[in-house]
Amino acid sequence: MAVASKAAGRAPADTSLIAVTKTFAAADIAPLIAAGHRHFGENRVQEAAAKWPALRAATPGLTLHLIGQLQSNKADQAVALFDVIHSVDRPSLITALARAMARAGRQLPVLLQVNIGAEEQKGGCAIADTPALLAAAREAGLDVTGLMAVPPADREPAPYFALLAKMARELGLPQLSMGMSGDFETAIQQGSTMVRVGSALFGARQ
Template sequence: MPDLIHNLDAVRERIAFAARAAGRDPRSITLLAVSKTFPSEDIRAAHLAGQRAFGENYVQEALTKLDALTDLRDSIEWHFIGPLQSNKTRPVAERFDWVHSVDRLKIAQRLAEQRPEGLPPLNVCIQVNVSGEASKSGVTPSEVTDVAHAVAALPTLRLRGLMAIPEPAADIDAQRTPHRALREWFDRLRADGLALDTLSMGMSGDLEAAVLEGATIVRIGTAIFGARDYSN
């Protein structure tokens, strides 16, 4: 799949360019390939091109892909990044390495209870609704501190940081504003004693703004796999 390989290289170049502009080491930023709605064959092709971290949004679709790619399990890091209902936490707790979309304490508690013994702690990020959109999941900024400390205390989880999906903006200055707000909350929590290391922010249209504001994981789908078909 030459287009996919070209796209991966182009995204990596965008990340490196933005990192250099910010005075950062490009290696400090993880590219998370968001493979929702795309077949397992595309994931396999991206893996062959050196991609290792993949993000999925829908539980049942993700489980089908994990089953199809069991031969790659030891070399793929699976991230769940979509809204997570409490009745679907068990398979995510059992089979994923990361959850970026913890938007309420109840979800974190269920993930902690359902993480199997013998597996490493499940890496989690708290999703923050930085733009205040009614249609977006996430804790409000005023709730971040209390929720973060409660999640950090749960066994079998490791609170890594914060995640956001800001409202789209047309220019880079406007894009940087919500990413900066998330970074400021991240810095406050670290100053408050939480050992956080992850800012999951930035997508295909705003990854440069996110990197400039300190993103450590950028979640890129369209720029790698192409436009999505939601007809099915």
């Protein structure tokens, strides 16, 4: 990450490392916490609920990011468990999260997920719909800080990262959640402020 930042003329501190711990047990995660790492990401609310309350009780100051798709009926649980939500992609979820945050008395920062490659099988709002979704989120009182995307797996990611960065600039959003184990260096070069890395830290998933 530091090498990629230097090559792009950016400060290493400008990009946070989110350690993606989906499918890994608390025993696998504990060494990273002991080493001082504080930002972690999970894909599923149910899995996070099974392991993170105990980990957080043992080590205050951890920040937990929800990076996977969120069902509207799990909004209350997500707001209670997580500190940042990266995957807001539709009006119904905006409504559910706004109500959940009001009930919990918590205002979590959120990012809008963009289907940057227009892939039918992926979540995220369409590129053309992103300004309207941002307006709806702000009207509902959500604190939208940036955009998130996953580029198509079989294509060069740089153009997709560049497009997301351009969208964020035009929308006045400072955060960019983009880049994973195989392409985080490219993402940093294109302006990512948060990379979501799992297998490069923990090894291959089962």
